Amino acid sequence: MNRYPLWKYGLMALTLVVSLLYTLPNFYGESPAVQISAARSSAQVDAAVKDKVLGQLNAAGLVPTAVLPGTDTLKLRFKDVEQQIKAKDVIQQSLGENYIVALNLLSNTPEWLSGIGAKPMFLGLDLRGGVHFLLEVDMKAAVDKQMQKMGSSIRRELKDKKVRYGRVSLERDSVSVQLRDAETVDQTMAVLKKAMPDIVLTPSKTEGNFRVVASFSQASLSQMKTDAVAQNITTLHNRVNELGVAEPIIQQQGEGRIVVQLPGVQDTAKAKDILGRTASLEVRMAETDPAKHMEAQNGNVPAGYELLPMAGVRKGQTETILIKKEVELTGDNIVKAEPRYDQNNNPVIGIELDSLGASIFRDLTRENVGKNMAIVLVERGKGEVITAPRINAELGGSFVIEGGGMTVKEASDISLLVRAGSLAAPMNIVEERTIGPSLGKENIQKGFNSTLYGFVAIAVFMMIYYRMFGVVSAVALAVNVLFLLALLSMLQATLTLPGIAAIALALGMAIDSNVLINERIREEIRNGMSPQMAISEGYRHAFATILDSNVTTFIAGGALFLFGSGAVKGFAVVHCLGILTSMFSAVFFSRGLVNLIYGYRRRLTSLAV
Amino acid sequence: MIEFFHIKRDIPFMSYGKLTTAISLLTFVVAVFFLVHKGLNFGVEFTGGTVVELRYEQPADFQQIRQHVDSLKYGEAQVQSLGTARDVMVRLPNIKGKTSAQLSDEVFNVLKSSRPDVKVMKVEFIGPSVGDELVTHGLTALAVVCLGIIMYLAVRFEWRFAVSAVIANMHDVVIILGCFAFFQWEFSLAVLAGVLAVLGYSVNESVVVFDRIRENFHKPTMRGKTVPEVIDNAITATMSRTIITHASTEAMVLSMLVFGGAALHGFSMALTIGIVFGIYSSVLVASPLLLMFGVSRDNMVKQTVVKEEAVV
Numbered sequence: 030m031n032r033y034p035l036w037k038y039g040l041m042a043l044t045l046v047v048s049l050l051y052t053l054p055n056f057y058g059e060s061p062a063v064q065i066s067a068a069r070s071s072a073q074v075d076a077a078v079k080d081k082v083l084g085q086l087n088a089a090g091l092v093p094t095a096v097l098p099g100t101d102t103l104k105l106r107f108k109d110v111e112q113q114i115k116a117k118d119v120i121q122q123s124l125g126e127n128y129i130v131a132l133n134l135l136s137n138t139p140e141w142l143s144g145i146g147a148k149p150m151f152l153g154l155d156l157r158g159g160v161h162f163l164l165e166v167d168m169k170a171a172v173d174k175q176m177q178k179m180g181s182s183i184r185r186e187l188k189d190k191k192v193r194y195g196r197v198s199l200e201r202d203s204v205s206v207q208l209r210d211a212e213t214v215d216q217t218m219a220v221l222k223k224a225m226p227d228i229v230l231t232p233s234k235t236e237g238n239f240r241v242v243a244s245f246s247q248a249s250l251s252q253m254k255t256d257a258v259a260q261n262i263t264t265l266h267n268r269v270n271e272l273g274v275a276e277p278i279i280q281q282q283g284e285g286r287i288v289v290q291l292p293g294v295q296d297t298a299k300a301k302d303i304l305g306r307t308a309s310l311e312v313r314m315a316e317t318d319p320a321k322h323m324e325a326q327n328g329n330v331p332a333g334y335e336l337l338p339m340a341g342v343r344k345g346q347t348e349t350i351l352i353k354k355e356v357e358l359t360g361d362n363i364v365k366a367e368p369r370y371d372q373n374n375n376p377v378i379g380i381e382l383d384s385l386g387a388s389i390f391r392d393l394t395r396e397n398v399g400k401n402m403a404i405v406l407v408e409r410g411k412g413e414v415i416t417a418p419r420i421n422a423e424l425g426g427s428f429v430i431e432g433g434g435m436t437v438k439e440a441s442d443i444s445l446l447v448r449a450g451s452l453a454a455p456m457n458i459v460e461e462r463t464i465g466p467s468l469g470k471e472n473i474q475k476g477f478n479s480t481l482y483g484f485v486a487i488a489v490f491m492m493i494y495y496r497m498f499g500v501v502s503a504v505a506l507a508v509n510v511l512f513l514l515a516l517l518s519m520l521q522a523t524l525t526l527p528g529i530a531a532i533a534l535a536l537g538m539a540i541d542s543n544v545l546i547n548e549r550i551r552e553e554i555r556n557g558m559s560p561q562m563a564i565s566e567g568y569r570h571a572f573a574t575i576l577d578s579n580v581t582t583f584i585a586g587g588a589l590f591l592f593g594s595g596a597v598k599g600f601a602v603v604h605c606l607g608i609l610t611s612m613f614s615a616v617f618f619s620r621g622l623v624n625l626i627y628g629y630r631r632r633l634t635s636l637a638v
Numbered sequence: 639m640i641e642f643f644h645i646k647r648d649i650p651f652m653s654y655g656k657l658t659t660a661i662s663l664l665t666f667v668v669a670v671f672f673l674v675h676k677g678l679n680f681g682v683e684f685t686g687g688t689v690v691e692l693r694y695e696q697p698a699d700f701q702q703i704r705q706h707v708d709s710l711k712y713g714e715a716q717v718q719s720l721g722t723a724r725d726v727m728v729r730l731p732n733i734k735g736k737t738s739a740q741l742s743d744e745v746f747n748v749l750k751s752s753r754p755d756v757k758v759m760k761v762e763f764i765g766p767s768v769g770d771e772l773v774t775h776g777l778t779a780l781a782v783v784c785l786g787i788i789m790y791l792a793v794r795f796e797w798r799f800a801v802s803a804v805i806a807n808m809h810d811v812v813i814i815l816g817c818f819a820f821f822q823w824e825f826s827l828a829v830l831a832g833v834l835a836v837l838g839y840s841v842n843e844s845v846v847v848f849d850r851i852r853e854n855f856h857k858p859t860m861r862g863k864t865v866p867e868v869i870d871n872a873i874t875a876t877m878s879r880t881i882i883t884h885a886s887t888e889a890m891v892l893s894m895l896v897f898g899g900a901a902l903h904g905f906s907m908a909l910t911i912g913i914v915f916g917i918y919s920s921v922l923v924a925s926p927l928l929l930m931f932g933v934s935r936d937n938m939v940k941q942t943v944v945k946e947e948a949v950v
Contacts, residue, residue, distance in 0.1 A: 458763070465760060494640050538887055577849060584838070600831045
């Protein structure tokens with residue numbers, strides 16, 4: 030009666046082996062490494078870069094212990110921190126600004142383990158040190174900006190279509206256009222409906238109050254907010270990349286908040302400066318006369334011009350370009366930038382301007398047909414030309430930029446850059462945390478020690494009090510930790526200090542199931558049952574209670590997860606997983622062990638419980 | 639076989655009902671009094687502000703640090719120890735026009751000028767808007783946990799069990815909060831997590847006793863017994879596991895309290911108190927309440943569908 034079918038023992042062995050394999054990477058530790066990735070869409074981390082880097086390192090007498098090429102990144106592992114820092118400088122110098130060279134810690138997990146997807150848990154900031162920001166996107170400002178754009182578009186459209194209008198005023202969440210009579214109200218409605226199909230128009234024709242009120246629909250308002258957050262996240266990504274942080278986390282939290290976590294960064298001031306920086310996009314005129322360009326390259330830049338580098342240098346293109354200093358149009362007037370295809374199926378970038386931008390652009394292009402304009406991204410006071418296309422004809426508010434042999438990836442990267450160049454809405458820092466690396470190490474140590482001592486205390490007590498069944502309980506508890514760690518590693522969960530606390534608490538609570546079982550078995554024996562019957566009945570009866578009590582604990586854990594933030598959430602995830610693994614180890618696994626120990630004895634007269 | 643709790647005769651817990659209810663009520667009222675009178679000492683996550691954690695090579699002179707920080711005139715600044723004589727926490731209110739980085743730098747510089755062996759371990763800044771949200775979320779979580787538990791227990795048992803269990807648990811929660819208010823310990827986000835974990839833990843406790851009560855109602859040998867006798871028998875029979883389980887969990891939590899350092903202190907403190915009161919409340923609050931709500935054999939035996947016999 031107390032025997033498992035073979036497959037159940039197989040399942041026990043299998044889960045044990047798999048858990049061991051997946052827990053293993055956490056114990057290999059980490060070694061210093063340098064991580065190289067591309068800073069701009071045009072730069073690529075390929076074999077050529079690898080050879081160049083290795084050559085330079087060799088020349089400097091630095092030998093990486095491992096070279097790990099990944100998708101779009103190259104990681105080099107070094108013996109110690111000293112070599113790592115030297116190597117970073119060497120690599121940064123040889124590759125220049127197009128690449129991000131970051132210091133990183135790489136797990137020492139052997140390849141056969143990472144090959145089956147076994148990776149160590151990711152450590153949270155409180156365990157590894159770094160900076161944490163919680164930024165709040167100013168949604169009102171984002172909407173206001175759009176409202177202002179809508180106001181100027183309305184004016185322009187009405188002027189273009191020669192509709193006479195009075196004051197255009199911005200109200201709380203709408204734009205109101207004063208009109209003279211019912212006829213102009215109808216005209217305005219017709220014009221605006223055609224020109225701006227997205228907005229909601231409400232006419233008003235009462236005597237003495239002729240006007241049209243324009244507002245955004247609920248759908249477009251929420252779209253606007255989503256876009257604002259998404260664009261800010263993209264911008265933040267670009268900026269954080271320049272900080273040289275190996276594994277930054279930038280995520281949306283709630284409706285309008287963004288979490289930025291920069292592991293290993295200690296300089297909050299610099300991080301904040303870079304996150305809060307403004308980048309802008311400018312349209313200027315380019316000078317393509319080769320003679321002038323040559324002269325400028327020799328150091329003789331004409332007055333009113335400057336020599337700017339090209340961003341994505343392709344074959345047959347010059348590396349620098351001569352650009353007028355005068356700014357014709359800024360990125361504020363760009364409404365949309367997206368990758369598209371032209372009639373020949375070549376990738377191009379579609380740009381849409383607001384009406385003010387469109388009219389400026391129309392004038393600019395009409396006057397400069399045949400010349401080249403340049404789209405310049407200005408960041409930290411440094412300009413870079415994204416593209417410098419030739420103006421073939423007069424262009425309006427919607428046009429495409431052809432990049433001559435641009436790839437699809439480049440088209441999407443550039444349109445992303447154009448969009449992400451500036452923040453959609455201002456952001457405020459509502460939470461900020463800096464954790465020193467030594468504090469992180471200490472937290473790991475303390476968390477680990479308290480779990481260990483607690484575990485030992487419980488295990489020793491169980492073994493003395495319940496003898497053989499206590500040993501089984503202690504083993505089941507150890508297996509529970511193993512399962513929990515394996516599960517967290519498999520899920521690639523982020524382990525934080527509250528997470529460690531949850532592991533400890535899970536152990537403290539998991540023992541309840543075994544106590545319930547052991548007590549019940551004792552009771553069945555006291556009631557005169559045979560040892561084999563007592564085991565079977567004890568487990569059977571205890572299970573209903575274990576289930577009930579775990580479900581109620583799980584409800585509490587679930588609520589913590591849903592409504593908790595930050596630390597509480599981290600706790601809740603591990604807490605809930607711990608309840609699941611404890612059900613498995615305390616009931617299924619411990620029963621298996623008991624079956625192996627007692628189930629095959631024919632004349633069992635007493636149990637060591 | 640070692641047995642700490644081999645009790646031959648049922649302990650008449652229910653006959654102490656009046657006394658235990660009076661004690662519970664009294665502790666409850668005292669806890670509420672301190673909560674209202676002294677209030678919780680909310681951590682920086684709730685109130686907003688900047689916290690700087692510093693470490694000295696040699697034991698720090700708190701008096702001196704306080705004077706230095708006060709000389710910066712930031713208003714209500716707090717200086718306290720983080721468990722050891724070398725770890726110092728400085729808590730500052732938010733000041734308009736100054737970022738937390740500036741604040742922490744100023745504090746650090748003024749302290750470093752007098753004692754160069756100081757090091758910044760951690761800086762934390764929380765804006766004023768986040769706190770209110772945390773309180774609302776915390777209260778929502780509390781409400782959802784209670785509702786969820788009531789619903790589950792009402793389905794698995796009966797509404798009387800559900801309501802008694804939740805009242806007993808709220809009693810634990812209020813007492814933990816009362817302790818935090820009385821000693822003016824910092825109520826941080828981690829403490830909130832601890833309090834909510836206690837809610838789950840202590841309900842689990844009541845469930846074990848309830849399971850046994852239900853089982854007893856079904857047992858033929860219990861036919862002739864009165865309801866209080868049935869409950870007494872259930873509590874006595876689960877006594878051993880109650881104490882052992884709680885002692886084990888308490889051992890783990892105490893280990894965190896002793897070895898876990900400052901970061902785990904509040905969390906483990908909430909659990910330590912919660913677990914002690916959890917034993918008391920599941921035995922001496924939930925069960926008398928159950929009796930008071932008029933639970934009877936008919937409530938349980940009617941539901942013949944519920945086959946699961948329970949345990950311990």
